[in-house]
Amino acid sequence: NAGVTQTPKFRVLKTGQSMTLLCAQDMNHEYMYWYRQDPGMGLRLIHYSVGEGTTAKGEVPDGYNVSRLKKQNFLLGLESAAPSQTSVYFCASRPAAGGRDEQFFGPGTRLTVL
Amino acid sequence: QQQVKQSPQSLIVQKGGISIINCAYENTAFDYFPWYQQFPGKGPALLIAIRPDVSEKKEGRFTISFNKSAKQFSLHIMDSQPGDSATYFCAASKALSGAQKLVFGQGTRLTINP
Numbered sequence: 001n002a003g004v005t006q007t008p009k010f011r012v013l014k015t016g017q018s019m020t021l022l023c024a025q026d027m028n029h030e031y032m033y034w035y036r037q038d039p040g041m042g043l044r045l046i047h048y049s050v051g052e053g054t055t056a057k058g059e060v061p062d063g064y065n066v067s068r069l070k071k072q073n074f075l076l077g078l079e080s081a082a083p084s085q086t087s088v089y090f091c092a093s094r095p096a097a098g099g100r101d102e103q104f105f106g107p108g109t110r111l112t113v114l
Numbered sequence: 115q116q117q118v119k120q121s122p123q124s125l126i127v128q129k130g131g132i133s134i135i136n137c138a139y140e141n142t143a144f145d146y147f148p149w150y151q152q153f154p155g156k157g158p159a160l161l162i163a164i165r166p167d168v169s170e171k172k173e174g175r176f177t178i179s180f181n182k183s184a185k186q187f188s189l190h191i192m193d194s195q196p197g198d199s200a201t202y203f204c205a206a207s208k209a210l211s212g213a214q215k216l217v218f219g220q221g222t223r224l225t226i227n228p
Contacts, residue, residue, distance in 0.1 A: 042220045
């Protein structure tokens with residue numbers, strides 16, 4: 001049981017380049033989330049999904065797109081990277097019911113945009 | 115607009131002492147208040163959470179105190195240990211069921227000196 005995994009762990013992009021971050025969970029969770037973490041700002045929700053095939057905007061969605069074609073995967077895309085998107089990105093998942101109502105976080109992806 | 119404000123930014127406590135971190139929120143619709151703990155290079159993990167129908171919740175050495183009228187809540191760590199050294203985030207969300215879109219505070223870096 002790997003929990004929540006994120007690929008890649010590190011990435012350096014040039015301004016204007018595109019990339020996709022992959023999040024995978026093996027806990028059969030309904031909900032999945034993408035956050036960005038910046039110093040002094042905590043974590044901010046980018047996009048989230050309440051189930052396979054559905055996505056919704058969070059607090060800071062501009063410049064990002066997401067897809068959830070399979071229940072276990074949640075992809076975050078940057079179509080044209082900007083230096084302001086330099087951040088650590090965390091994916092999380094959560095079951096629809098039961099337990100401590102906890103969001104389970106992955107280990108993060110550190111992205112630098114030059 | 116920071117909906118959840120956390121203080122202090124950093125905190126140093128001696129081993130065996132009490133660590134106290136405070137949060138204030140603005141949105142009275144928030145009804146779920148978790149604290150997450152994050153170690154360097156890792157994703158956040160749920161530590162303890164409270165709902166507004168109780169004023170205090172205790173789990174081992176960790177206690178949340180909640181003041182609904184003041185729109186404030188705090189984390190108390192009793193008998194603080196070096197292993198508690200981490201960054202702590204308070205958070206809030208509007209609905210315990212459903213999407214649980216967490217709004218995080220800015221984070222507090224806690225250092226416990228041996």
